Amino acid sequence: MSVVNKEILATHSQPSIWNNKNFLILLFSGTIIAVGSKVYELALPLFLYELTQSSVTMSTMRGIEFLPNLLFALIIGVIVDRVNKKRWSLWMTALQALILAILYSLIELGIQPIFLFYLSGFLLMTCSYGYFNARFSMVKQVLPNELLTPANASFSFVTTFVGIMGPALTGMILMMSDIHQGFIFTSAAFLISFVSMMFLDHHEEIDRKDTNLWEDLKEGWRELRKNRPLWFMTILVIFINSTTGMVDAVVIFFAKDDLQLSNSEVGLVLSCAGLGGLVGSGLVTRLRKNWSIGYLLGWSIPFTSLAFLLMFLSNNLYVLGFALFLEGVFLTIFSVCIWTFRQETTPVHLMGRISGITGSMFKLGMPFAIFSAGWVADWLEPSWLFLAASIFNILIFAFFVKSPLWHYK
Numbered sequence: 001m002s003v004v005n006k007e008i009l010a011t012h013s014q015p016s017i018w019n020n021k022n023f024l025i026l027l028f029s030g031t032i033i034a035v036g037s038k039v040y041e042l043a044l045p046l047f048l049y050e051l052t053q054s055s056v057t058m059s060t061m062r063g064i065e066f067l068p069n070l071l072f073a074l075i076i077g078v079i080v081d082r083v084n085k086k087r088w089s090l091w092m093t094a095l096q097a098l099i100l101a102i103l104y105s106l107i108e109l110g111i112q113p114i115f116l117f118y119l120s121g122f123l124l125m126t127c128s129y130g131y132f133n134a135r136f137s138m139v140k141q142v143l144p145n146e147l148l149t150p151a152n153a154s155f156s157f158v159t160t161f162v163g164i165m166g167p168a169l170t171g172m173i174l175m176m177s178d179i180h181q182g183f184i185f186t187s188a189a190f191l192i193s194f195v196s197m198m199f200l201d202h203h204e205e206i207d208r209k210d211t212n213l214w215e216d217l218k219e220g221w222r223e224l225r226k227n228r229p230l231w232f233m234t235i236l237v238i239f240i241n242s243t244t245g246m247v248d249a250v251v252i253f254f255a256k257d258d259l260q261l262s263n264s265e266v267g268l269v270l271s272c273a274g275l276g277g278l279v280g281s282g283l284v285t286r287l288r289k290n291w292s293i294g295y296l297l298g299w300s301i302p303f304t305s306l307a308f309l310l311m312f313l314s315n316n317l318y319v320l321g322f323a324l325f326l327e328g329v330f331l332t333i334f335s336v337c338i339w340t341f342r343q344e345t346t347p348v349h350l351m352g353r354i355s356g357i358t359g360s361m362f363k364l365g366m367p368f369a370i371f372s373a374g375w376v377a378d379w380l381e382p383s384w385l386f387l388a389a390s391i392f393n394i395l396i397f398a399f400f401v402k403s404p405l406w407h408y409k
Contacts, residue, residue, distance in 0.1 A: 022142040025200050027158065029193035030135060033093065034162040036189035037128055040100065041065065042270070043182035044121055046252055046263075051112060056375055058253055063370040064118050066245075066363050068126035076130050085138040086202040090194060092131040097190035099123055104183040142202050220357050223346075229404045230345050233297075234358050236405070237338060239396055240301070242365035243389040244331065246373040247308060250382040254311075255320060258383065265317055272321040276328025283329070284336045293337050294408035298400050300334040305393035311386040341408070 017023050044065075045058040052058075080088060103120050106112070225231055255261045255269060287296055307330065310323035342358060373385055400406060 017143075017147045020143065020147060022200055022202070023139075023147065025196050026135065026139060026142070029093075029196045031158050031162065032189045032193045032196075033128075033131065034158065036186040036193075038162060039182045039189075040124065040186045042252075043180070043186075044117060045249075046266070047107075047180055048114070048117055049253060049256060052114065053257075057114060058249065060371060061117060061121055063249075063367040065121050065125045066367045066370070067122060068129055069360060069363055070367065072126060072129065076126075076133050080130070080134045084202075085134040085141065086197065086200055089131055089134045089138065090197055092127040092134070093190050093194045093197065096124055096127045096131075097187045097194060099127075100183045100187035100190070104180055104187065107180045107183075138200075138202065142200065217357075224357055227345055229408060230342065230358075232403050233338065233341060233405055234361050236396065236400065236403075237358075237362045238365050240304075240334070240393070241362055242369035243308075243392050243396075244304075244327075245366040246369040246385055247311065247327075247389050249370040249373045250385055251311070251320075251324070254314075254382040254386075258381065259314070259317065259320065261317060269317060269321040269324055273324040273328040276325035277332040278328075279325075280329040280332030281336065284333045287333070288337075288340075292407075292409045293341050294406045296333060297337045297341070297408075298397065298406055300330040300337070301393050301397040301400060303330040304334070305390045305397070308386045308390035308393065312383050312390065314383070341405075 045061045048054075048057050048061050099120055103116070106116065224234065252266060252270075255266050261269070284296070304327060307323050307326035310319060310326065314320040314323060376382075376385055
């Protein structure tokens with residue numbers, strides 16, 4: 001047999017991820033869940049605005065959605081390690097579909113107590129964290145080792161793409177005559193994912209041995225504190241996410257109350273943020289060829305500040321849309337650089353723990369920033385929050401240029 005024929009035979013004998021049924025099911029179900037989740041994450045606070053005309057209620061809803069990650073992230077991780085991942089994922093998905101269907105039905109019946117929406121948002125996000133934690137473990141169990149890298153690359157692409165296009169997808173849903181139709185849409189999406197995951201070939205033997213989770217967590221924490229650039233980056237992201245969360249919590253209220261935009265116009269300006277994210281994801285690879293990660297991280301901060309300043313100056317749909325577009329561009333560049341930086345500076349055997357610890361810390365200030373934003377917007381014009389966020393980002397940039405991150409290649 002010739003060398004060429006041998007190479008062709010070897011190529012065809014290698015397993016392909018696109019011929020793996022388990023991978024395709026997980027990718028399909030995960031994509032549907034990601035899209036559906038983006039819909040209800042914005043549909044819930046917007047529906048609450050129409051119901052109460054209160055920025056405090058909207059921001060409280062957004063803040064509650066972050067609590068499960070802060071309160072239950074470690075507990076969920078322990079539980080997932082002790083249960084069948086497929087059954088756990090099915091339960092998490094089915095519960096989300098049920099919660100949204102009940103919420104839709106109660107709204108149709110005219111039963112709309114505020115606490116019901118708070119409880120629903122809290123439960124939905126708790127189940128969401130439970131599902132994604134289990135899927136991360138299940139991928140390794142249902143795929144051979146040689147397919148793990150392309151599988152994770154595919155999941156990363158889907159997550160990034162849906163995150164970028166989430167506001168645009170939600171904007172399309174918000175153009176419906178009744179906002180709460182988005183809930184039944186998402187419920188149906190979760191049911192489709194539930195049915196698809198039932199076809200997974202997943203056989204798991206549960207290890208009942210006690211494991212010292214606390215020691216593992218301490219090892220990850222020590223590594224994080226030892227890595228000074230990574231530690232500084234984590235603190236930086238806490239503040240950046242807080243200013244962004246504060247702005248995002250009131251931008252819909254500002255658009256509806258100050259600019260008097262219709263639902264379709266709100267959907268349009270939110271789509272601008274999605275478009276900006278798509279542009280940012282396309283630019284960051286090219287920029288990375290000529291700029292270091294440190295410079296890209298650093299300069300994305302003042303440009304995000306500029307976007308917030310334009311929001312403060314917005315007096316019509318077009319200026320607000322352009323400001324959201326800029327925010328989408330530079331926050332996406334910032335986020336992609338953060339992911340790359342964390343991967344490059346973390347030992348392989350500590351990736352999971354470092355990702356979990358830093359991921360939880362990234363959101364540490366967001367509930368408090370979002371809660372306070374609602375109260376401030378109720379007392380003052382919400383546009384002043386945009387100005388405060390702009391100034392705060394400039395101060396963060398001043399500290400950043402003196403940090404070890406600024407010169408990181």
